[in-house]
Amino acid sequence: MSRPAEPKLPPPREAEYMFDDWTIKVTKSHIMGSQCEVQGGCDESLEPEKRCNLCRYEHILRLPSLPDMVFADNSLKISHKGGGSITFNALDALKCVNVHEENLQVAHAEAWKEARSNCEFAQKVVKPYDWTYTTDFRGALDGNLLAEKSSERIDLDKLRVREEIKFYDEVFLYEDELDDNGSTRCVVKVRVMPSGFFVVFRHYLRVDQVIVRVNDTRLYSPKGASYILRETSSREAPISKLRVDASVYKDADVVWQHLPLVTETVDKLVVV
Numbered sequence: 107m108s109r110p111a112e113p114k115l116p117p118p119r120e121a122e123y124m125f126d127d128w129t130i131k132v133t134k135s136h137i138m139g140s141q142c143e144v145q146g147g148c149d150e151s152l153e154p155e156k157r158c159n160l161c162r163y164e165h166i167l168r169l170p171s172l173p174d175m176v177f178a179d180n181s182l183k184i185s186h187k188g189g190g191s192i193t194f195n196a197l198d199a200l201k202c203v204n205v206h207e208e209n210l211q212v213a214h215a216e217a218w219k220e221a222r223s224n225c226e227f228a229q230k231v232v233k234p235y236d237w238t239y240t241t242d243f244r245g246a247l248d249g250n251l252l253a254e255k256s257s258e259r260i261d262l263d264k265l266r267v268r269e270e271i272k273f274y275d276e277v278f279l280y281e282d283e284l285d286d287n288g289s290t291r292c293v294v295k296v297r298v299m300p301s302g303f304f305v306v307f308r309h310y311l312r313v314d315q316v317i318v319r320v321n322d323t324r325l326y327s328p329k330g331a332s333y334i335l336r337e338t339s340s341r342e343a344p345i346s347k348l349r350v351d352a353s354v355y356k357d358a359d360v361v362w363q364h365l366p367l368v369t370e371t372v373d374k375l376v377v378v
């Protein structure tokens with residue numbers, strides 16, 4: 107009797123939308139497994155690109171551990187017909203995680219460790235890498251799409267005006283529940299309207315009893331433009347100082363408006 111075939115995972119699903127000279131491409135696939143996908147293990151003499159996702163991620167990132175859920179094949183890519191592009195994916199986002207030191211302020215970490223001295227996970231705080239997977243990734247630029255200084259801001263009021271949504275998607279990149287002590291999550295969303303396209307790449311972090319942090323990168327390109335405005339902000343507050351209830355600070359899409367701004371970077375991506 108022949109053995110039943112190994113269940114084959116479905117191939118990544120792709121969606122593409124053309125908006126003037128821009129092409130918006132979304133790729134979505136399954137969660138990366140926690141074991142090497144190659145029987146007997148990947149050949150270490152192979153280029154990282156030729157290894158399975160897990161071996162590639164481990165080799166390139168050199169993080170002591172990876173988030174529980176990594177969508178290694180998911181991405182959002184926006185390309186201009188002139189050749190340049192900006193891409194959001196988990197690998198590049200995780201490359202921006204600090205491998206050498208933890209990012210959470212010691213004061214927070216100490217208070218948290220005290221509150222949970224019996225918790226094994228709390229001991230991870232002393233490990234010298236950012237176990238919260240906080241990223242300051244702003245999108246990977248390629249080709250002739252270049253960043254230049256700008257003071258031009260995205261008109262958020264204009265974006266609140268109700269418009270037809272011509273294309274929308276949400277792409278998960280990574281997530282981890284920090285052993286039930288909170289949440290760290292990286293997601294990118296894209297929305298195309300008749301007046302332009304808008305992207306929010308968001309890293310949300312909540313460490314229970316300690317902190318909520320939201321790092322956002324927003325992109326906006328008005329219809330007909332050959333440039334993209336890019337704004338990155340980092341907002342955070344200790345949970346003890348937040349005057350909102352848990353349903354608010356557990357919602358990444360709502361809580362950012364209640365967090366004080368810590369840093370901000372504004373620039374413009376231009377096709378050269």
Ligand SMILES: [Zn+2]
Nearest residue numbers: 142148158161
């Ligand atoms: Zn492998």
